[in-house]
Amino acid sequence: MYIDEQFQLKAKEAMDKEGAIGPDVDLSAFDPAPLPHREMADEDLVNLPEEERTQLLMAGLDVTEKERGGTFLQMNHRAVHCHSSQEGIEVLSIQKALEEHDWIRDYYWKLADVGTDKYTAAAQLGLHDGYVIRSLPGRKSVYPIQACLYMHEDGMQQNVHNIIVAEEDSELHIISGCATSPHLKRGLHVGISEFFVKKNAKITFTMIHNWAEEVVVRPRSVARVEEGGLFVNNYVSMKPVRSIQMYPTTHLVGKDAVARFYSIVVGSPGSEYDLGGRIILKEKGNRAEIVARTISNGAKIIARGHLVGEVPDIKAHLECKGLLLNGGVIHAIPELEGHADGVEMSHEAAVGKIAQEEISYLMSRGLNEEEATSTIVRGFLSVDIPGLPPQLQAEIDRAIEESDKDVM
Amino acid sequence: MLKIEDLQVRLGEKEILTHIDLEIGPGETHILFGPNGSGKTSLLMTIMGYSQYEVVSGKIFFKGKDITHAPIDERARMGIGMSYQRPPTINGLKTRQMVNLCAGGEIDGETLAKRVNFEEFLDRDVNAGFSGGEIKRSELLQLMAQKADLMLFDEPESGVDMENISLVGNTIAELLEKHPQPSRDRSKMQAKANRTKMGLIITHTGYILDYLPADKGQVLYNGKLSCVSNPRDILNCVGDSGYKECVRCISMNSFS
Numbered sequence: 001m002y003i004d005e006q007f008q009l010k011a012k013e014a015m016d017k018e019g020a021i022g023p024d025v026d027l028s029a030f031d032p033a034p035l036p037h038r039e040m041a042d043e044d045l046v047n048l049p050e051e052e053r054t055q056l057l058m059a060g061l062d063v064t065e066k067e068r069g070g071t072f073l074q075m076n077h078r079a080v081h082c083h084s085s086q087e088g089i090e091v092l093s094i095q096k097a098l099e100e101h102d103w104i105r106d107y108y109w110k111l112a113d114v115g116t117d118k119y120t121a122a123a124q125l126g127l128h129d130g131y132v133i134r135s136l137p138g139r140k141s142v143y144p145i146q147a148c149l150y151m152h153e154d155g156m157q158q159n160v161h162n163i164i165v166a167e168e169d170s171e172l173h174i175i176s177g178c179a180t181s182p183h184l185k186r187g188l189h190v191g192i193s194e195f196f197v198k199k200n201a202k203i204t205f206t207m208i209h210n211w212a213e214e215v216v217v218r219p220r221s222v223a224r225v226e227e228g229g230l231f232v233n234n235y236v237s238m239k240p241v242r243s244i245q246m247y248p249t250t251h252l253v254g255k256d257a258v259a260r261f262y263s264i265v266v267g268s269p270g271s272e273y274d275l276g277g278r279i280i281l282k283e284k285g286n287r288a289e290i291v292a293r294t295i296s297n298g299a300k301i302i303a304r305g306h307l308v309g310e311v312p313d314i315k316a317h318l319e320c321k322g323l324l325l326n327g328g329v330i331h332a333i334p335e336l337e338g339h340a341d342g343v344e345m346s347h348e349a350a351v352g353k354i355a356q357e358e359i360s361y362l363m364s365r366g367l368n369e370e371e372a373t374s375t376i377v378r379g380f381l382s383v384d385i386p387g388l389p390p391q392l393q394a395e396i397d398r399a400i401e402e403s404d405k406d407v408m
Numbered sequence: 409m410l411k412i413e414d415l416q417v418r419l420g421e422k423e424i425l426t427h428i429d430l431e432i433g434p435g436e437t438h439i440l441f442g443p444n445g446s447g448k449t450s451l452l453m454t455i456m457g458y459s460q461y462e463v464v465s466g467k468i469f470f471k472g473k474d475i476t477h478a479p480i481d482e483r484a485r486m487g488i489g490m491s492y493q494r495p496p497t498i499n500g501l502k503t504r505q506m507v508n509l510c511a512g513g514e515i516d517g518e519t520l521a522k523r524v525n526f527e528e529f530l531d532r533d534v535n536a537g538f539s540g541g542e543i544k545r546s547e548l549l550q551l552m553a554q555k556a557d558l559m560l561f562d563e564p565e566s567g568v569d570m571e572n573i574s575l576v577g578n579t580i581a582e583l584l585e586k587h588p589q590p591s592r593d594r595s596k597m598q599a600k601a602n603r604t605k606m607g608l609i610i611t612h613t614g615y616i617l618d619y620l621p622a623d624k625g626q627v628l629y630n631g632k633l634s635c636v637s638n639p640r641d642i643l644n645c646v647g648d649s650g651y652k653e654c655v656r657c658i659s660m661n662s663f664s
Contacts, residue, residue: 357496363480364456364490365510365554372481375509379500379533 010115011124019117022245022274025216027118030157030188032126037152040073040080051182058239058402059177059210060395061148067391069143069173070133074160076152077128088139089172091147094130094161104132107163111194111222111251119218123159123192130160130191135170135201144173144206144392149191151215152181157188164193166201166229173389174203178217179210186214195223197231199254204232206392208399211241213270219246227254232387233261233277236399240268247276247304256285263292264381264400267299267328276304276333281314281343288316293381296328305347306335312342322351323380409433410455410558410606415466417454424450425631428466432558435603437584437620439639440610442628443651448610449493451628452560455608456490457483470558489556491547493563497535503546504530510553517553524548524579525572540567548579559583561609565616577619580607586620614643629655 018024045063048056053063056073065071070084070091079093097104114124131147151158166172180187189211197203203223211217225231231250250259261277279288290305307316322330334347354376362372381400385393410432417425424447432438442448454461455468457480468476475483498506507517507530521527524545535543544564551559561580568576581587584607588599609616617639625639627646634655635642645654 355496358498360458360480361492361496361498362509364484365506365550366481366484366512367509368481369479375501376498379498382500 007109007114007124011121014115014121015118015125017115017117017121019119019218019245021247022218023243023272025188025218025243027122027157027188030186031155032122032157032159034078034128035076035153035156037075037078037080040075045073045081055179055182055210056148056150056177058208058399059148059179060175060206060208061146061177065146067143068146069141070145072131072133072145072147074129074131074149076150076156077158079129079131082131084145086139086141086143088136088170089141089145090132090134090136091145092132094127094132094163097132097163104163107165107194107196108161109194111196111224112192112220116220119190120192120220122157122190123161123220126159127161128159130162132163133172133174134165135167135172137167138169139167140171141173144175144389146175146177148177148179149189150179150181151184151187151189154184155186157190159190161192162194164203164205165196166198166203168199168201170198171202172204173392175206175208175392175395177208177210180212180215184212184215187212187216189215189217191219193219193221195221195231197223197225197229197257199226200228201226202230202387204234204388204392206234206388206396207236208395209235209237209241209244210239211244213240214242216242217244217246219248221246221248223248223250223259225250225252225254225257225259227257227283229254229257230387231259232385233259234385234388234392234396235261235263235265235275236396237264237273238266238399238402240271241273242270243272245274247278249278249280251280251282252286252288253282255283257283258287260288260385261290262383262385263294264383264396265292265294265301266381267294267296267301269298269328271299273299274302274304276306278306278308279316280308280310281316282310284311284313286314288314290318290320291383292320293383294322294330295377295381296322296324296330297326298328300329302331302333304333304335306337307345308337308339309343309345310339312340315344317345318347320347320349321380323377324351324353325377409469409471410608411469412455413467413469415454415468416464417450418462418464419450419460423464423631424461425454428633430626430633432606432608434606435585436623437586437607437609439617439622439625440608440628441625441639441642441646446628447631448628449562452490452562452608452610455560456480456488484554484556487557488560489551489554489558490560491544491551491562491564493566495535495543495547497533499533499536501534502531503534503549506534507549507553510550511555515553520552521549523552525575541569541572544568544576545572548576548583551583552579557604558606558608561607563610563612565611565613573615574619577616580609580616581620583607584620614639617643627651627655
């Protein structure tokens, strides 16, 4: 296959290329050698040890599949479970898709550039697996699809590539979790994701990260939204991680296309986050919103946001708020770029502490200082996300509730 | 009962209240007048327990207990509540949740909110983008849920539109048990005698007096409680000749 050779060549050229931002990762410190794992049927999932099920649940994957429209689970290096219970919604592993379906070639490395850096290169040269989720034209997923990438062996490297496609007039809701086994301390996760939101289609993508203290994470995501399409991208990370750097980019390429990014991050001591979102508004009527809420308990958090308005009659807003509760650094870097008369772009950034006035106000309603503080923190982290199915809002709320104990 | 004895309060370097004596008995409502900057809000904040208002000397007793140095939440739990003039916004906390927090548990916020025409705000963040009048209704809603015994109102009618002013006035009257209903086992007189709710209300306009009878009016002038009289008289006097003259005149009358 000629085209694959092209990818291979480009990947080889980029295999030592450091990422544009974020601390460099020594890939040789992790083991990418494929680890076998058997297929898992529904009952196998339910019979997983409780602590593993809890880890999965924390990343949004419910093994009982209640109120879920389909499941993808990857253990270490290969997909062990994928199925969809909704007609017109396909869930399959990318290895299988690459083997069996020609259409995947219309999407594979079409948005993300394989030559970006050594992480994209690794995902080409040593691809393990990943998911492909597609909604056929006009199909609307009633329940969200859950997808989870699980790392089990200490010191392993996991390279995944995900492709998500919403065909015209269709609707897809995905909750994607990443988690590690309670025994895993060190690991590297490289994840490429490409999102295609076609005409008048809608994707909500909610990612919950639940890593371990010594895990390094380098996702590379790009989305394209066509006319009248909507892409909602939520990111929640409440648990410690060694280092994560990502800067997902969305291109609004059709009239009236809309993208919204929401991130909620609580950073623990020793964790380093370099997170951002970039939305490029290329057509009239495009709308974009980036909202980031970060809390540092001693972490280093860089919160970036970049909005690019290329044509008039676009509107974009960026909100970046950080709370320093217990040391650490929050560095907000909001960027606005207007390239035409008639763009409407704004940002709001704030880094600080909880206002004493708010604590006192709640105390005068009978809460003690600790209750008042945690109420304010929970409020700070709770963001209204329009268009998100209630099950997914509930998952986000649960992740926040869980973290509450750690934050305080 | 609230009893304040010879209270002296400092905010930062500045002495803002001097030698305040005040006593509010069970069932009583007092009106606090005074020009801008005279220390009215500071007095309320001091009674509520805001620590930046430093009590230099004197004492505050509530229900027989010395609360001069008690933290805010302890006072709230003892039954002191406050309706603020400019409360902070709490982002992400819905008014509905706030009402539950005030009540100390899940309550029927909908029914309560209906009484102050506030149902449609229950799912909005507390005070986020509320107008002056909306803030007042939100504060009353919280006080209704809190069921405090001593209620401190900081200009409850300011910013409230004509349509809602009677609503606010009547709600405060109700909170302070101003129009007790006779019931099977007690007459109207008995019900009145059994009133326990206490109120201290700051007002500039006096509109509030149209809705509830007040027992006493007090003028706070330059950090001093300068006279005690009938609230209507004070209001008329201030309206006619201003605070400065009013303090002179009434204090001469009341102490002569």
